[in-house]
Amino acid sequence: MSAGIKTLTRRFSFTKGAGALRGRFIGVLVFLAMLIVVFSILNPRFLSFDNGRSILFTAAILAIAATGQSLVVLTGNLDLSVGSIMGLVAYVVFDISGKVPELQPFVLVIAILIGGFLGFLNGFFVSVLQIPSIVATLGTLSIYRGFVSFYGNAREITSGTLPPWMRELAMAIWLGLPAYVWVAFTVVIITGLTLRYHPWGRKLYAYGSNPEAAHFYGFSSTQIVTGAYTGAGIIAATGGLLLGAQVGNINSLLASGIELQVLAAVVIGGVSIWGGSGSVYGAAIGAVVLATINNGLVMVQVQEFYRLLIQGAAIILAVAVDALVQKRALGATTRRRIMEVES
Amino acid sequence: MKLTLRSWRWELILVVLIIFAAIWSSTLSPYFLDPVNLLNSSQFFVIFSLMAFGLFPIVVQGEIDISLASTLAVGSVMIGKLAVSGIPMVVGLPLTLLVCAALGAINGILVAVAGLPSLVVTLGTLGAYRGIAFIIAGDIGVTGIPEEYLTLGSARVGIVPVSVILVVVVAGLLTVLMAFTRFGRYSYSIGSNHRASRMAGVPVAATRIGAYALGGASAGFAGLIWVAQYQSARGDNADGTILFVVTAVVLAGVSIKGGTGHAPAVLLAIVLLGTLQTGMKLANVPGTSQTLVIGSLLIISIGVPRLVEIARDKIAALKPAQETTTIKHVEVETRV
Numbered sequence: 084m085s086a087g088i089k090t091l092t093r094r095f096s097f098t099k100g101a102g103a104l105r106g107r108f109i110g111v112l113v114f115l116a117m118l119i120v121v122f123s124i125l126n127p128r129f130l131s132f133d134n135g136r137s138i139l140f141t142a143a144i145l146a147i148a149a150t151g152q153s154l155v156v157l158t159g160n161l162d163l164s165v166g167s168i169m170g171l172v173a174y175v176v177f178d179i180s181g182k183v184p185e186l187q188p189f190v191l192v193i194a195i196l197i198g199g200f201l202g203f204l205n206g207f208f209v210s211v212l213q214i215p216s217i218v219a220t221l222g223t224l225s226i227y228r229g230f231v232s233f234y235g236n237a238r239e240i241t242s243g244t245l246p247p248w249m250r251e252l253a254m255a256i257w258l259g260l261p262a263y264v265w266v267a268f269t270v271v272i273i274t275g276l277t278l279r280y281h282p283w284g285r286k287l288y289a290y291g292s293n294p295e296a297a298h299f300y301g302f303s304s305t306q307i308v309t310g311a312y313t314g315a316g317i318i319a320a321t322g323g324l325l326l327g328a329q330v331g332n333i334n335s336l337l338a339s340g341i342e343l344q345v346l347a348a349v350v351i352g353g354v355s356i357w358g359g360s361g362s363v364y365g366a367a368i369g370a371v372v373l374a375t376i377n378n379g380l381v382m383v384q385v386q387e388f389y390r391l392l393i394q395g396a397a398i399i400l401a402v403a404v405d406a407l408v409q410k411r412a413l414g415a416t417t418r419r420r421i422m423e424v425e426s
Numbered sequence: 427m428k429l430t431l432r433s434w435r436w437e438l439i440l441v442v443l444i445i446f447a448a449i450w451s452s453t454l455s456p457y458f459l460d461p462v463n464l465l466n467s468s469q470f471f472v473i474f475s476l477m478a479f480g481l482f483p484i485v486v487q488g489e490i491d492i493s494l495a496s497t498l499a500v501g502s503v504m505i506g507k508l509a510v511s512g513i514p515m516v517v518g519l520p521l522t523l524l525v526c527a528a529l530g531a532i533n534g535i536l537v538a539v540a541g542l543p544s545l546v547v548t549l550g551t552l553g554a555y556r557g558i559a560f561i562i563a564g565d566i567g568v569t570g571i572p573e574e575y576l577t578l579g580s581a582r583v584g585i586v587p588v589s590v591i592l593v594v595v596v597a598g599l600l601t602v603l604m605a606f607t608r609f610g611r612y613s614y615s616i617g618s619n620h621r622a623s624r625m626a627g628v629p630v631a632a633t634r635i636g637a638y639a640l641g642g643a644s645a646g647f648a649g650l651i652w653v654a655q656y657q658s659a660r661g662d663n664a665d666g667t668i669l670f671v672v673t674a675v676v677l678a679g680v681s682i683k684g685g686t687g688h689a690p691a692v693l694l695a696i697v698l699l700g701t702l703q704t705g706m707k708l709a710n711v712p713g714t715s716q717t718l719v720i721g722s723l724l725i726i727s728i729g730v731p732r733l734v735e736i737a738r739d740k741i742a743a744l745k746p747a748q749e750t751t752t753i754k755h756v757e758v759e760t761r762v
Contacts, residue, residue, distance in 0.1 A: 161545070208725060212732040215682045217490070217545065221669060222724040229718025237712060335714055340666065346549060356543050388560035388661065395554030399536065402546040 107353040107408045108365050111401075114351075115372050122379035129382045136260060142367075142374035143267035144326050148341065149348040149366040150274050151318030154311045156349055157278075157291045159358025160209055160216035162312065165319045166341040167227035168201050172320040173327030173337055174231050174240060181244030190246055194320040201227060202316015206309030224342070232335040242331030249328035263325055270318060271367045278363060287311055292359025347394060348373050351401040355409060372397070436679035440694040444701055451705030458708060462585055469655070471700040472589040473498070473648045473664070477671045478678075478692050479600050480644030483637040485675050486604065488617040488684025489537055489544040491530070491638060494645045494671065495664040496555035501526045501649025503559050506568030506659030509575040518575070519650060523643045529555055530642020534635035552668075560661030567660030571653060579654030589651055593693070596644075601689040609636060617684025673724050674699055 123130040148165055155162040176194045180187045201223070208219035242250065255262040278284030290297040290307045298304060327333050352369025354361030373394065380390045451458045458464070477494050484491050501522050508518035529551070536547045581588040604610035612633045615623045624630045653659050678695035680687030699720060706716045 208729065212729045212736075214725070214728050214732065217672075218676050218682050218728060219725065221672060221676075222721045224669065225673070225717035225721025226725070227721075229715050229721060232712060232714035233718055343549060343552065346546075347553075350546050350549075356546050386560075388557045390557070391553040391560065392557030395550040395552065395557065398550035398553070399542070399547060402542050402550070403540065406540070406542055 107404060108362065110404060111351065111353050111365055111368050111372065114397075115368060115375065118372065118375050118379060122375070122382060125379075125383040129379060134378065134382070136264075138371065138374045138378045139264045140261045141378065142371045143261065143263040144322050144329070145341075145344060145348055145373060146267045146367040146370035147270050147322035147325070148319055148345045149352065149370045150271050150363045151315035151322070152345045152349050153352075153354045153361065153363045153366040154274070154278075154287065154315045154318070155216070156354050156356060157287045157358055157361065158308050158311045159291050159294065160308065160311070161220060161346070162202075162205060162315050162319075163217065163220040163342045163346075164201070164205060164223040164227055165315070165345050166338040167224045167231075168198055168316055168319040169323030169326060169338040169341065170336070171201065171227045171231045172198050172323040174235060174333050174335060176324060177240050177245055177327055177333060178235070180246055181240065187246040187248075190249065190324060191321070194324045195317050198316040198318075198320020198323070199313050200316070202313040202319070203309060205316065206312030209312065210305040210308035228335070228339060235335045237335070240327075240333040245328060245331065249324070250331070253325070253329045263329070266321075266325065267367070270321060271363055274314075274318065275363045283310065288359055290359075344373065347398050350398055350405070353401070353405065355405055356402065357409065360409075360412075369401075434688070437688065437691050437694055440678075440691060440698055444694065444698045447698060447701040447705060451701060451708060454705060455708040458705065465586055465590060467704045468590050468697075468700060469587050471696055472587075472593050473651050473655070474667065474671055474674065474699075475593045475693065475696045476596065476644050476648035476651065477664075477667070478674045478696060479596055479689075480641035480648075481671055481675050482600065482678075482680065482687070482689060482692050483604065483610070483613050484544075484641050485680050485682060486613045486617045486684060486687055487634055487637055488620065489634065489637075490672070490682070491533060491544065491548045491641050492668050492672070493529075493533060493548040493551040493555055494641060495666070495668040496552050496559065497526050497529050497642050497645040498649045498652065498667075499559035499661055499663040499665070500529060500555050500562065501646030502652045502659040502663045503563035503568060503649075503661060504646075505575060505650050505653045506571055507562060509571045509653070510568055512572075515574050522649065523646045526646025526649070527639040527643040530638040530640070530645070531635050533642070534638030537638070538631040538634035556661065556665070559663070563659060563661045567658055569658045571657060571659070575650070576654050576657055578651055579657070589654075597690060597693040600692075604689045609633060613637060614685055617681075617686070619685075670699070670720075673720060677724060677727055 119130070128134065148169065152162055152165055172194050175197060176190050179193065180190050186193065205220055205223055208214045208223070209216045212219075214222075252262050252266075257265055278287065286297070286302055286307050287310075289300070290302060290304060294304060297307070323338060326338055330337060348369035349361075349366045350356060350369070351372050352361070352365035352367065354363075354366050354369075376393060376397070377390060380387075380393070448459070477498065480494060481491060504522045504525060505518060508521065509515075513521075533544070533548055533551055536542050537544045578589055578592070583591060604613065612623070612628050615626070615628055616630055616633060620630055649659075649663070652663055656663075674695045675687075675692060676682060677699065678687060678691035680692070702719060702723070703716055706719065711719075
């Protein structure tokens with residue numbers, strides 16, 4: 084076979100696989116645009132600037148949590164304990180800073196340390212003890228949540244004891260957008276850039292798309308998986324801190340049940356549940372999609388119940404698209420390989 | 427005999443743990459071992475047992491269903507609606523079971539035919555079915571359910587609640603189903619290697635859909651027990667209980683990757699969790715702190731055998747290394 088045809092075929096099949104992957108990201112955007120169009124037809128007030136701002140504000144914390152979750156999902160694992168980490172960090176950090184006011188400027192550092200440790204524990208269970216991630220994080224979901232209740236002894240942390248600057252941040256508006264949106268934006272961009280350009284991020288993708296190949300290449304699965312969980316723990320801790328400051332009065336149940344929302348955002352955002360493909364930008368948009376659905380259904384006065392139904396359908400639709408994309412991308416690479424062997 | 431002991435080792439550990447938990451609980455309160463109290467508290471776990479039994483074959487096949495609690499809610503509000511509209515139970519119960527089995531089958535089709543990952547599919551239907559339950563029941567839910575539907579909640583044989591007997595019977599049926607029927611053996615085969623099973627002519631898709639339908643039906647049946655025990659039905663029934671159910675199945679020694687596990691162990695795991703929870707209630711441990719103990723139990727029960735395995739592998743890795751060196755040594759000698 085002539086070299087020209089070979090390159091042509093290669094380029095063609097490459098575009099097909101990559102195109103399928105890119106198409107998924109665009110698909111999420113199209114879905115979001117469709118939602119916006121439908122909701123604004125049903126209620127013109129949906130399209131107001133104030134409402135858009137309110138959607139972004141609700142999406143901010145979910146987007147942060149989804150960013151953390153994506154790190155883990157990229158390695159082909161799951162973190163069900165994200166809500167418990169958020170709750171634990173918010174409760175413990177604000178409790179400490181309430182008791183020792185000198186520590187108030189350092190809440191973020193303490194949060195990152197605690198969150199990182201909790202994430203590391205998850206990673207240890209999954210990578211060293213090789214407990215399947217669903218089971219391990221299901222266990223730590225209970226453990227972390229139980230710890231808060233044990234530690235807090237049914238007390239509630241009141242908004243008065245929170246560091247004042249955190250309370251102000253929760254309500255602040257910078258350049259026309261809530262401060263939380265800017266924080267979420269920063270977290271997503273930094274994580275996205277790290278995944279794209281730092282070797283640590285590339286390893287995550289390499290391991291996620293083929294753990295065995297990554298092993299033969301000399302990557303340590305323990306290091307990669309533990310790293311992903313630790314990163315997820317740190318990001319979740321940041322989200323927990325913001326959520327705590329927003330809510331004000333924190334009890335031991337803060338953020339419980341959020342894990343399913345976070346997972347939904349990640350899946351809708353096109354991060355493959357099989358690992359190795361997808362981006363944190365997608366996950367963040369997934370969070371915006373969920374927030375838009377919630378907000379829009381309230382605006383058009385649909386009962387709360389239908390929200391659950393529509394959200395569920397959106398998740399299944401997203402994963403069906405994911406499966407299709409996976410198939411096409413896989414088909415493209417296989418065909419390319421066959422062509423190369425022939426020539 | 428040795429083989430039997432080894433394959434039932436997990437059940438043995440569970441029994442030992444149950445005995446320890448029971449001794450601990452009885453030191454906390456002299457009333458714990460009172461048969462009436464024991465049976466009363468066991469009633470509380472009937473619903474969880476039925477859900478766990480429904481989940482078991484699905485997990486054996488290497489899949490998962492986290493939508494079961496939502497299916498239960500659909501079942502309970504359907505039972506409630508049918509009951510208050512005067513439909514007799516002989517019609518109402520089969521109808522509800524059929525609908526719940528269909529909900530399960532939808533999961534099964536999405537997983538087995540469309541090839542989607544079961545966790546995400548059932549995450550979606552977890553929301554969707556909960557939505558359906560709310561749509562059926564409305565905001566307020568259903569109350570004023572006629573006596574006929576409530577008998578299972580209060581009826582007793584002697585001092586034993588009928589619902590508890592029911593759980594034991596269902597556990598027996600499940601054991602037979604999984605150990606001696608084609609469906610059961612196919613399930614283990616699919617869980618061990620679904621590709622090889624398909625090659626061997628096992629109807630993989632049908633068996634999977636069957637397991638999900640069965641899971642849905644048993645969640646629907648748990649919905650009936652829910653209505654009978656609480657005398658009402660709401661859309662948010664059993665919300666958040668699925669984690670407990672999954673914990674029970676995993677604690678029963680069923681690998682989440684499929685292919686292993688015994689049905690009686692699921693009952694034992696529920697008994698263990700029940701004993702612990704009842705004990706902690708007696709010790710005035712608040713409900714949310716109890717999860718600390720249950721989560722730790724889950725991690726330790728899987729983590730410790732893993733650690734032992736890893737340690738054994740390390741030792742084993744050292745030994746053959748020595749053997750090969752001796753063999754090489756011999757070879758060299760003969761060559762000389």
